[in-house]
Amino acid sequence: MTVNTYHPSHHVNHESKAPNAAMENNEDIIRIMPTTDDLKKPHSDQEFIERAMSEERSNHKNLIASSRDELPSVTVNGVMIDRTDIAQELQYHPAANKEDAVFLATQALVVRELLRLAVLAEPSLGISAWQQDEEQAISNLIDKNVQATIADTATCERYYQQNITDFKTDPIMSVRHILLACAPDDGDERLKLKKNAYELIEQINNDANPSAQFIELARQYSACPSREQGGELGVIDKGQTVPEFESHLFKLDKGLAPSPIESRYGFHIVEVLDKQPGIQMTYEQVSPAIHNKLSQQAFHQALCDYLFTLANEANIEGIEMSLEQENIFRG
Known part of the structure; x- marks a missing residue:
């Protein structure tokens, strides 16, 4: 026989999480246990x-x-x-x-x-x-x-x-992106946008000021509201984004990703501005x-x-x- 228990999910203020990630995560664990x-x-x-x-x-x-x-x-x-x-x-x-x-x-x-x-x-x-x-x-x-x-x-x-491994905090990343939007079932358009994404990545890498170029291209091409902030998504931890995007995002190192990430929304040109690895409690x-x-x-x-x-x-x-x-x- 199986007995069910309810595990409430906790929403964390990510802006205040980094300095005391281990302690806050520990308090969450303790708080949910009877x-x-x-x-x-x-x-x-x-x-x-x-x-x-x-x-x-x-x-x-x-x-x-x-x-x-x-x-x-x-x-x-x-x-x-x-x-x-x-x-x-x-x-x-x-x-x-x-x-x-x-x-x-x-x-x-x-x-x-x-x-x-x-x-x-x-x-x-x-x-x-x-x-x-x-x-x-x-x-x-x-x-x-x-x-x-x-x-x-x-x-x-x-x-x-x-x-x-269950007692390790999730990594935290500061990310910006450029979203080239496309319907998930439009195969021809997706092939075109994937090529465009690689061209924009190359353009950013070849610019004398890659950071400024990323911001400019985000404002010009991104279909995400974050384009007004140069594509910045702020601090992200696991569970905040769609799974197909997240599964690739957290494998990236700091810097501009060499390949775009495909999601249901289209293709994302991603730059990791900062990455704090999970802390083993x-x-x-x-x-x-x-x-x-x-x-x-x-x-x-x-x-x-x-x-x-x-x-x-x-x-x-x-x-x-x-x-x-x-x-x-x-x-």
Whole structure:
């Protein structure tokens, strides 16, 4: 079974990033990772529970219904999952098609019913705990039965060494360009513009003042609004431009690129004004993030094992819950 987590993306002020790139990047990593205390909060547990089955093998053949348009009849230990509840649960399980959405929604309600029955069977909880606060009762049940291994220093250091490239900041580049624009499906025009791009590159290289010539040609020929600034795009890091442009851009060294870069927009004559390579962060800088990541991973594994046990011990009819424990979590 696979458990999903949300990794928020962070938008960085690139103008202030360079002087303290390693520290800012480290703070971003630490900020998105939950602490051990966070993992114990009821709302956090509830999110894990609701998502615990969301990446099951969501094949609608595992779901028994008399037609594609019907909601299924599913029972857990003889208790039927209310079809109205399934219909309401659908909104929380977007999927590629209706069958998959119904499967995921039904499966989530089966998990909740398994947890409800486990709360009722737990002597320290029981029906009174469920009636008083369902979410707190589930949280208490998980605290009692899900014991995650906390990663020690040796494990964290080993993870760092095995994934060391993941803890390197992206390079930062200061770039200007001249865009010779063309529609992506106009083959003849693209051949013409590619030749023109090489001619402009040669013209810049042969000029007594290449920088001034680049600015002049940008203002004269570029189809990008940056032509008003002599083609300057400012500071760029990964993820800011279209992939086909970026894949070539970050391989360039400082100076005028000898060949134009082709993108969906046309051909780009590119000059790298400055390039700051990525910074390798030390283990000390990222150890809190690694510790929290591995703790979260261990919690997911333990939670999956517990849900797997509950499902195996129950009599579930109407849905085939085929768990894939080996894919429980991907960081």
